[in-house]
Amino acid sequence: MSSMYLLSTATVMAAEETHSINEELHAMAPVFGAVAFTLFVLGLLVALSFAPRGKSPEVGEYQDPAQLPADEQAMLDSVHAAPRH
16 A cells, blocks of 8 residues: 555545534534624623723713813823913
8 A cells, every 4th residue: 555545545534534624613603603703792891890980970060161180181181281282
């Protein structure tokens, strides 16, 4: 028996096994998608949990910009300042 014959037989057998594995993976695709979606939603919830919404002023709390705290007033002043080139 030549080594080429054994090589081609091994190649055919490997290709047949790979085909069955691919079919099993295609059947599992919805499960993988559901797991990935769940992980992304959990990641979104974790990211949003760090948002400082509890410290935000209520709508209409500061009608006059002069009433803003000093750090927020300084931030607004830097935004409205003329750009330096």
